Amino acid sequence: MRRLLIPAAALALLAACSTNTGATPAAAEGSAPGAGSTKIGFIFVGPKDDYGYNQAAYQGSQAVAKAYPGLEVLTAENVPEDDNATRIMEGMIRKGAKIIFATSYGHKDPALKVAAAHPDVVVVQQGNIVDGTMPANFGTYFGTVxxxxxxxxxxxxxxxxxxxxxxxxxxxxxxxxxxxxxxxxxxxxxxxxxxxxxxxxxxxxxxxxxxxxxxxxxxxxxxxxxxxxxxxxxxxxxxxxxxxxxxxxxxxxxxxxxxGWLTGSQWNWDPLYVKIVKTALDGRFSGSEFNANYRVGYKTGDNPFVxxxxxxxxxxxxxxxxxxxxxxxxxxxxxxxxxxxxxxxxxxxxxxxxxxxxxxxxxxxxxxxxxxxxxxx
Missing domain, CATH: 3.40.50.2300 (Response regulator)
Structure with a gap:
């Protein structure tokens, strides 16, 4: 969740793609949001090797790539929490992404903007809360940190x-x-x-x-x-x-x-990311538990923060x-x-x-x- 100022020309170079082999049929016209996706996009506010928040989210994206070898996973590092995030996500959608993970707290407004412009794309945002009516193709998620x-x-x-x-x-x-x-x-x-x-x-x-x-x-x-x-x-x-x-x-x-290490708290995003993707690919995202402000903790399930x-x-x-x-x-x-x-x-x-x-x-x-x-x- 790091704020960076990056020249606009450089932002186009940020979306480094991790491509998997295989093929998945493209979504049919009028299908449910995210269904039949061939590509999934992840944006991170910082570098993927920060010994912290962004590294954990990047590892989760690679778990999705492993779970769905027929999909192409697009990732972008150092994406600011402003309209630059909107441009990066729009670029991923132009490349065919039908599911987008916006993984920073400050990515909520750009993510909502992208979701409104693309009702056929599932957009989920990590860590924030949406007040009022939730769009049918949007949701937030987090653990009880x-x-x-x-x-x-x-x-x-x-x-x-x-x-x-x-x-x-x-x-x-x-x-x-x-x-x-x-x-x-x-x-x-x-x-x-x-x-x-x-x-x-x-x-x-x-x-x-x-x-x-x-x-x-x-x-x-x-x-x-x-x-x-x-x-x-x-x-x-x-x-x-x-x-x-x-x-x-x-x-x-x-x-x-x-x-001096005592213990700590760390993310294990793999199961939750994969479950969100599966729900979208199956055409079940709208009305699901993830089409909401989804939270999970020790009383309600497997907390992704361990x-x-x-x-x-x-x-x-x-x-x-x-x-x-x-x-x-x-x-x-x-x-x-x-x-x-x-x-x-x-x-x-x-x-x-x-x-x-x-x-x-x-x-x-x-x-x-x-x-x-x-x-x-």
């Missing part, structure tokens, strides 16, 4: 020696606020004194700002650092070099922190606490089980309340225990 982040917070809370945790994040959108809050609530559930110090970079991938953010947190005595950035390597490397612990995000980056492997510093006692919390959430709980208070002490979720996904995605505050303020919009 804050659930495994809560579990990672438990690991961080049990590991910290200073009681100070750090969180480097990009923008104060619902996903980042939910994750920061869940991380703190998880840590506090096993370590009531734990606090999470936040630093905002105002960028999805700026290594210089990330390095400065990590340095600032470490100088304050933080000994465990997590993040919500698209590219994750800089923060993890800086944390490892300082002898502190890392909690990853988006992808398994344990290779970058052989000593826990990363543990590092060597995580013991059996901590792993047992994580297992118990995951089982509790999957049954009838939530990382945001009330009471939940904000930084001012005001109770925002009443005691005993299990908020639904929509309520959680509307959170616009930091919970008690988070140190730092939400930037003014």
């Amino acid at each position: 804050y659930e495994p982040v809560y579990l990672a917070g438990i690991v961080a809370g049990k590991t910290t020696k200073t009681g100070k945790l750090g969180y480097v994040y990009a923008f104060p959108i619902s996903q980042t606020l939910d994750n920061i809050n869940a991380f703190e609530l998880g840590a506090k559930s096993v370590n009531p004194q734990a606090k999470t110090y936040v630093v905002n970079t105002s960028n999805w991938c700026d290594p210089a700002k990330q390095a400065e953010a990590a340095k600032s947190l470490l100088a304050q005595g933080v000994d465990v650092i997590s993040q919500h950035q698209d590219c994750t390597a800089t923060v993890i490397r800086a944390t490892e070099a300082a002898g502190a612990y890392s909690v990853g995000y988006h992808a398994d980056a344990s290779a970058l922190a052989p000593k 826990q990363s492997p543990y590092g060597p510093a995580v013991g059996a006692e901590t792993k047992a606490l994580v297992d118990a919390a995951k089982a509790r959430i999957g049954k009838d709980g939530s990382p945001f089980l009330g009471p939940v208070a904000d930084q001012s002490g005001q109770v925002r979720i009443a005691a005993g309340t299990v908020p639904d996904y929509k309520t959680i995605e509307a959170i616009d505050y930091f919970v008690d225990g988070v140190v730092g303020k939400i930037p003014a919009s």
Whole structure:
């Protein structure tokens, strides 16, 4: 979910195609959106090798290519969250794409524009919400990202020696606020004194700002650092070099922190991407679960956001606490089980309340225990 400014002439070169052998019949005139597609397009806001968000989405696109060797998968990296995204998707449609995955939070408006112009094309957008009537050929999808982040917070809370945790994040959108809050609530559930110090970079991938953010947190005595950035390597490397612990995000980056890696949260898009494509190819997209604001979590199915492997510093006692919390959430709980208070002490979720996904995605505050303020919009 990274914003880049790219000359218009260069944008035409971005749609690098991965072509598979075989053939699939073209869609008949008047067929359902996406049915009979021979090509599928994926756009990514950053590079496919960022040790993070875009790398995970790219891997999902390659799973689709493997599952459907008779289709051609078109991919485009570094696609900004503006009208350039519209042009890239239109270019894929001109090449024959009947299914488009717009994988960044800020790609929603361009994706809606493309869907309106091409009712025979299925367009799905990753991570946002559409209010009001959903177009018949459109949908959004995402996992409940804050659930495994809560579990990672438990690991961080049990590991910290200073009681100070750090969180480097990009923008104060619902996903980042939910994750920061869940991380703190998880840590506090096993370590009531734990606090999470936040630093905002105002960028999805700026290594210089990330390095400065990590340095600032470490100088304050933080000994465990997590993040919500698209590219994750800089923060993890800086944390490892300082002898502190890392909690990853988006992808398994344990290779970058052989000593300090604790765990993390990462995407496994493969099953969900393949299921969405199958639904469209079968002509069943309109009216399906994906023709909506689709969300899946521990209570409702296979969350595409999963826990990363543990590092060597995580013991059996901590792993047992994580297992118990995951089982509790999957049954009838939530990382945001009330009471939940904000930084001012005001109770925002009443005691005993299990908020639904929509309520959680509307959170616009930091919970008690988070140190730092939400930037003014």
